[in-house]
Amino acid sequence: MASHIAAVGLGKSYWKGPNEVPVLRGVDLEAERGEMVAVVGASGSGKSTLLHILGLLDAPDAGTVLVDSQRIDNRPERHRDSMRNRLFGFIFQFYHLLPELTALENVMMPNLIRHGAWAYWKERRRIRHEAAELMQRVGLGHRLDHRPTELSGGEMQRTAIARALAGRPSILLADEPTGNLDAASGQGVLDLLRDLNRERELTMMLVTHDQHIAQQADRGVRLAEGRIEDWVPALL
Amino acid sequence: MYKYLLCWRYLRTRYIALASVISVMLGVATMIVVNSVMAGFSDKMRDRLHGVLADLVVESASMDGFDNFEEVMARVQAAGGDDVLAMAPTMETPGILKYRVGSGSMTRPVQIIGVRAAERARTGDFAEFLFDEKGAKVEPSFQVPERLKEISPAGARLKEIEGEPEDAFKRALQEQLEIQRRQQVPDQGAIIGYALGTWHPGKGQPDVYLAHLGTKISLAFPTSGKKPEAGFDEFTVVGFFKSGMSEYDSTHVYVPLEQLQKTRLLVGPDGKGAVNQIQIKVRPGTNLDRLADRLQQALERLHPMFFKVWTWEQKQGPLLGAVAIEQSILNILLFMIIAVAGFGILAIFSMIVVEKTRDIGVMKALGASTSGIRGIFLGYGLLLGAVGSGVGMIGGLLFVRYINEIEKVLSVVIGRKVFDDSIYYFDKIPTLVEPHTLVAIVIGALFIAVLASVWPAQRAARLHPVKALRFE
Numbered sequence: 001m002a003s004h005i006a007a008v009g010l011g012k013s014y015w016k017g018p019n020e021v022p023v024l025r026g027v028d029l030e031a032e033r034g035e036m037v038a039v040v041g042a043s044g045s046g047k048s049t050l051l052h053i054l055g056l057l058d059a060p061d062a063g064t065v066l067v068d069s070q071r072i073d074n075r076p077e078r079h080r081d082s083m084r085n086r087l088f089g090f091i092f093q094f095y096h097l098l099p100e101l102t103a104l105e106n107v108m109m110p111n112l113i114r115h116g117a118w119a120y121w122k123e124r125r126r127i128r129h130e131a132a133e134l135m136q137r138v139g140l141g142h143r144l145d146h147r148p149t150e151l152s153g154g155e156m157q158r159t160a161i162a163r164a165l166a167g168r169p170s171i172l173l174a175d176e177p178t179g180n181l182d183a184a185s186g187q188g189v190l191d192l193l194r195d196l197n198r199e200r201e202l203t204m205m206l207v208t209h210d211q212h213i214a215q216q217a218d219r220g221v222r223l224a225e226g227r228i229e230d231w232v233p234a235l236l
Numbered sequence: 237m238y239k240y241l242l243c244w245r246y247l248r249t250r251y252i253a254l255a256s257v258i259s260v261m262l263g264v265a266t267m268i269v270v271n272s273v274m275a276g277f278s279d280k281m282r283d284r285l286h287g288v289l290a291d292l293v294v295e296s297a298s299m300d301g302f303d304n305f306e307e308v309m310a311r312v313q314a315a316g317g318d319d320v321l322a323m324a325p326t327m328e329t330p331g332i333l334k335y336r337v338g339s340g341s342m343t344r345p346v347q348i349i350g351v352r353a354a355e356r357a358r359t360g361d362f363a364e365f366l367f368d369e370k371g372a373k374v375e376p377s378f379q380v381p382e383r384l385k386e387i388s389p390a391g392a393r394l395k396e397i398e399g400e401p402e403d404a405f406k407r408a409l410q411e412q413l414e415i416q417r418r419q420q421v422p423d424q425g426a427i428i429g430y431a432l433g434t435w436h437p438g439k440g441q442p443d444v445y446l447a448h449l450g451t452k453i454s455l456a457f458p459t460s461g462k463k464p465e466a467g468f469d470e471f472t473v474v475g476f477f478k479s480g481m482s483e484y485d486s487t488h489v490y491v492p493l494e495q496l497q498k499t500r501l502l503v504g505p506d507g508k509g510a511v512n513q514i515q516i517k518v519r520p521g522t523n524l525d526r527l528a529d530r531l532q533q534a535l536e537r538l539h540p541m542f543f544k545v546w547t548w549e550q551k552q553g554p555l556l557g558a559v560a561i562e563q564s565i566l567n568i569l570l571f572m573i574i575a576v577a578g579f580g581i582l583a584i585f586s587m588i589v590v591e592k593t594r595d596i597g598v599m600k601a602l603g604a605s606t607s608g609i610r611g612i613f614l615g616y617g618l619l620l621g622a623v624g625s626g627v628g629m630i631g632g633l634l635f636v637r638y639i640n641e642i643e644k645v646l647s648v649v650i651g652r653k654v655f656d657d658s659i660y661y662f663d664k665i666p667t668l669v670e671p672h673t674l675v676a677i678v679i680g681a682l683f684i685a686v687l688a689s690v691w692p693a694q695r696a697a698r699l700h701p702v703k704a705l706r707f708e
Binding site: 049057058090 | 237238240241242245246249594595597598600601602603604605606608700702705
């Protein structure tokens, strides 16, 4: 089966003054359509950097990113903007909801970015309805008009998941999605992600340092010293 | 669409940005108020200047003038055609005014203007500015009314003996009294500037009349002899000239043209008197500069380098120019207020960009483009400018609308008159809201608001999404 998203020989270094600090040293990774892949690794191992490069938020120094066998990391900026909006959904550890907007408006955000004023005006009912349905799906149908500050951590992360799905992406990139939640809320969020993964055949890249969470993915890989190794939970 | 939504939400939730709105608002309101008041003053001043001066003035190079003024007027009429509606020959000369006040006297330097009152009235608003002591309008005439003649001691005595039997004694007495009456109330009337005949105590007190209707005034002026010598004449005050321009009201004395020509020794052997000005009223809508050029050319052919044709605006050039410069400088200074508001926007926006760094990263992760992020902050700046100028414009216009009421309240609060109406003789603060000024102020404020947001917007747009997401 062909991979949905693949990283081939990804390399990335940061500069701290005159010193080069390599983070990724030829990372090869792929995920099939509908597969949930967990990337584990110690703090500072480059998990987030890998996710950012896969999601076109950052550019690799070496290597390529392929989606459906098409290289995407070298596309012009406006194409990359558009792909982030349509192809990828991001979930962050600290939710990153926009505090000025209500939960529903946060969920509508990918569509607000995609549509100009006139196009939005014509589609506003559909966009609103879909966002409300997503909120319903993540169990927050009663919190549509609440501001992020009025939501609990678990609720904020569920809202962030609804937002990540609002643009109808085929790939979900989650950076420590449960890292800021208590165990019960974290498991709830994970169950939700698992359900969505199955329902929508979403390809998911889950970055975490929590082995318990990683165990629930279809496949796990470990990032160590800038390289990917297969990860077998039982061996840890 | 997200740009508009976020601009609107930022405006409603970032209260610190309201400081910029208030700065823009105050700047715009101040500029509107100051411009409206200055335009009002300027407009009134122009009205009054134009009212005192005719549309065009033909002036001779010599103060002694020219005695062929009928020929000059004929040339003017021929060159100006239908554009010339009326003309008035005038003799203007500097002089000294003196009249008795109680046991003392009042002496002032003046501009003596010899005119034919009715003709002068046809060339401008001269008649509109003539009043008696009670503020009632008087006719443009130098005729001394009988009632003024009768209030003098000799006049009163003449009235008394009117009914007595006719005999040689009465006739001799009448002749004697008539001479005395002429000395006390000269037959020639004069209209003097309001400020020449009154005393202004200030502090809201009414002006006190020092000269009254019927007061005898003496005028001294240069005659036209080979050597400069002083000529004298006496007149009776028959009216006051009150244009509202203190420069005129404190210097102008109008006397009959023929009398001034006679006493200045400007009447030739053929009986023709000289004038040194011709005031011309032209058809409304005529291009004054072009007509002045035409008349100048016509008069050059009659007498080269002797006549100068002025438009009323040229004649008052320095004064009008000074007002225009004053207004320009004031506008530049006031615009600094909005510029300061612009720096406020820049500072506050820079702060907001720092505060919103992570949100900018999130928006970029969700697909927002660099230009889209830039657009949020430029739009926010525009919105701040629009709200500030909108509220400022409404506030400024309301201030202008109720400026006199506000002035009264301020006068009560600070305990002295803010606007002393006796200085300009305006009963109210004149205001004129010019739409083009309003538009220029609002557009200027919007421009500054947007300009001030360019740098923070550019900074926000250039943020690297990963660095922005990791910002703490």
